[in-house]
Amino acid sequence: MTTATTTSRRIHAAFAEAGVTGRLHALDIDSGAEIDAGADEAVVTASVHKLCLLVALHQQAAEGRLDLTEQIDCPPTGRTAGPTGLAAMLDPVRMSLRDTAYLMTAVSDNTAADLLLHRIGLDAVNSATAGLGLTRTRAVHTFHDMLATIRDDAGPGRARALTDPQVVARLTALDPARTNRSTPREMTRLLRAVWRDEACPAEHGAAIRRLLGLQVWPHRLASGFPFDDVHVAGKTGSLPTVRNEVGVVEYPDGGRYAVAVFTRAASTAATLPAADAVIGTTARIAVDALRAT
Amino acid sequence: MDLIRHLECFVAVAEASHFGRAATRLGIAQPQLSQRIQRLERELGVRLFERTSRQVTITKAGTLLLDEARELLTRSESLMAAARRIRDGESGLLRAALPPDLAGETVAAILEGFRQRHAGVELELHELSTAQQLTRLASHELDVGLVHHPCDITGLELGPVLRREVGVLLPRHSPAAALDTVPLAALDGHDLVLFPRSASPALYDDILTTCARDGYTPAAVRQGQGASFVRGLILSAGAVAFSPQDARSTHTAEGDPDITWRPLAGAPLNWRHSVAWPRGRGDAAVGAFAEATTRALLDAAAGGTDEPAEPARPLYLRPASEYWL
Numbered sequence: 001m002t003t004a005t006t007t008s009r010r011i012h013a014a015f016a017e018a019g020v021t022g023r024l025h026a027l028d029i030d031s032g033a034e035i036d037a038g039a040d041e042a043v044v045t046a047s048v049h050k051l052c053l054l055v056a057l058h059q060q061a062a063e064g065r066l067d068l069t070e071q072i073d074c075p076p077t078g079r080t081a082g083p084t085g086l087a088a089m090l091d092p093v094r095m096s097l098r099d100t101a102y103l104m105t106a107v108s109d110n111t112a113a114d115l116l117l118h119r120i121g122l123d124a125v126n127s128a129t130a131g132l133g134l135t136r137t138r139a140v141h142t143f144h145d146m147l148a149t150i151r152d153d154a155g156p157g158r159a160r161a162l163t164d165p166q167v168v169a170r171l172t173a174l175d176p177a178r179t180n181r182s183t184p185r186e187m188t189r190l191l192r193a194v195w196r197d198e199a200c201p202a203e204h205g206a207a208i209r210r211l212l213g214l215q216v217w218p219h220r221l222a223s224g225f226p227f228d229d230v231h232v233a234g235k236t237g238s239l240p241t242v243r244n245e246v247g248v249v250e251y252p253d254g255g256r257y258a259v260a261v262f263t264r265a266a267s268t269a270a271t272l273p274a275a276d277a278v279i280g281t282t283a284r285i286a287v288d289a290l291r292a293t
Numbered sequence: 294m295d296l297i298r299h300l301e302c303f304v305a306v307a308e309a310s311h312f313g314r315a316a317t318r319l320g321i322a323q324p325q326l327s328q329r330i331q332r333l334e335r336e337l338g339v340r341l342f343e344r345t346s347r348q349v350t351i352t353k354a355g356t357l358l359l360d361e362a363r364e365l366l367t368r369s370e371s372l373m374a375a376a377r378r379i380r381d382g383e384s385g386l387l388r389a390a391l392p393p394d395l396a397g398e399t400v401a402a403i404l405e406g407f408r409q410r411h412a413g414v415e416l417e418l419h420e421l422s423t424a425q426q427l428t429r430l431a432s433h434e435l436d437v438g439l440v441h442h443p444c445d446i447t448g449l450e451l452g453p454v455l456r457r458e459v460g461v462l463l464p465r466h467s468p469a470a471a472l473d474t475v476p477l478a479a480l481d482g483h484d485l486v487l488f489p490r491s492a493s494p495a496l497y498d499d500i501l502t503t504c505a506r507d508g509y510t511p512a513a514v515r516q517g518q519g520a521s522f523v524r525g526l527i528l529s530a531g532a533v534a535f536s537p538q539d540a541r542s543t544h545t546a547e548g549d550p551d552i553t554w555r556p557l558a559g560a561p562l563n564w565r566h567s568v569a570w571p572r573g574r575g576d577a578a579v580g581a582f583a584e585a586t587t588r589a590l591l592d593a594a595a596g597g598t599d600e601p602a603e604p605a606r607p608l609y610l611r612p613a614s615e616y617w618l
Contacts, residue, residue: 016424019495021445040308047615081617083610108615135307135351135359151618159608159618165442165567169451177364217613238615241445266495267443270610274498 085109224280406585
């Protein structure tokens with residue numbers, strides 16, 4: 001058995017142990033070596049798509065179509081729902097586009113994401129990804145509209161109905177054919193472009209990398225790399241039974257690895273620490289294998 | 294032009310971004326693949342790929358057509374599956390699976406119910422765990438199964454959710470056996486016999502989490518499922534095991550002097566099942582199996598248990614959940 005198959009088997013075993021189905025792609029940004037465990041499966045991106053939005057925003061800034069210090073108003077009403085950032089705040093806010101992008105990236109603020117999405121448009125996000133050759137990455141709705149499909153599909157039971165397997169089976173937001181989507185391989189390709197300044201000019205690439213490094217969540221990708229001298233930058237995505245993260249892990253010897261992990265949990269419980277942690281566990285298995293070659 | 298075959302080539306090249314790799318995947322020669330793409334471009338009147346000497350990239354027009362092409366291919370696959378079964382008619386075969394925890398009478402009732410509903414199709418029945426069923430449903434080696442929730446239902450269609458009341462098998466001399474309904478905490482001190490975790494990892498974890506939360510943390514969890522193995526451990530080691538009410542007869546006969554079955558207080562561990570089949574592949578035979586299984590389980594549970602038995606609990610989404618309804 002080749003080393004690559006052994007690694008892929010260990011990754012699938014770790015997913016099974018954690019009670020999830022997982023897809024992973026890991027890429028050595030400089031050598032192109034890769035680990036493929038379902039890398040070409042269509043997956044639901046959820047908030048991982050905020051990374052595509054962030055890249056599109058910076059491309060527009062680089063082309064001079066907008067100024068990142070431009071102020072944007074966020075009235076207290078009509079905000080996209082969410083548990084963090086502007087989505088959770090109560091009073092009117094005025095802030096720059098780039099600080100809005102910070103909230104969107106650091107705490108996955110849904111209101112911040114939709115403010116930016118309204119500013120540049122869904123088409124700009126899709127042109128940005130298509131322009132990088134990501135043919136299977138597509139945003140079909142805003143975060144507000146995506147959450148609205150869940151509310152509609154769940155019916156009167158709201159969040160509690162989401163523990164019913166039949167309700168989960170019919171959620172539009174969990175079907176990659178009908179919602180915002182990508183593949184693990186396309187997400188590592190996007191990260192590689194950002195890290196090599198191929199997605200945007202260097203100054204903008206650095207700004208995107210800074211924001212991804214400011215993400216606050218410690219429970220997924222970062223949990224697999226408990227080393228003070230290893231830098232982890234990423235963007236998570238979550239929906240009922242969906243737990244994702246894509247990011248880049250950088251070692252002090254210069255090794256840098258883009259990793260994309262997309263999971264679906266068997267359990268419909270909202271709190272599942274083992275399902276979060278396995279994203280870090282499998283990313284580590286993949287990165288260790290890439291570093292051993 | 295065979296549109297479906299040409300669309301397969303289009304999707305393969307789009308996914309591989311490379312003629313050579315796509316040709317390998319399709320099992321055809323690269324010049325043949327190039328010809329097919331050119332023919333498809335002529336037929337559709339649009340250019341699908343930009344080719345340079347080094348690489349191939351999909352055009353904007355190609356991107357716009359890709360999703361529809363994929364959908365058409367999926368539909369075509371499901372049409373072929375349905376046609377295969379219709380064409381085979383009398384000699385048709387339905388590959389179905391049931392979990393190992395059903396009573397013999399229930400299995401017999403499912404077989405009989407299926408025969409009455411769909412006498413023309415032969416039923417090939419397997420005893421498989423939920424994990425095994427999911428793998429085979431995904432690879433289309435299985436047409437339909439009965440799975441334990443919770444499980445990953447991506448790509449599946451489900452019949453109604455069926456609930457089975459789970460109680461406890463315990464030594465008759467155990468103090469808890471004197472109770473009409475047994476709280477989980479009263480099982481403290483007994484080891485637990487449970488199905489292997491790999492059979493249904495999420496259900497296994499759910500059961501142990503619920504036990505711990507309600508005051509029962511077994512010192513040892515023994516993995517076992519066969520009736521005589523479970524009986525042996527209960528008799529000799531003072532262990533307990535969980536069993537659905539409808540399958541208790543598998544483990545303990547009426548008036549059994551050694552082992553007894555008791556309901557759990559508050560029904561904290563009820564099992565949920567659904568008949569499941571790959572999305573888009575449900576035909577008449579699958580429907581007949583789903584109906585027969587649903588009917589047999591409802592009868593075994595004595596009068597229907599598909600109403601939620603659990604009291605509604607609060608649900609607190611934490612900030613890291615990223616969504617809010």
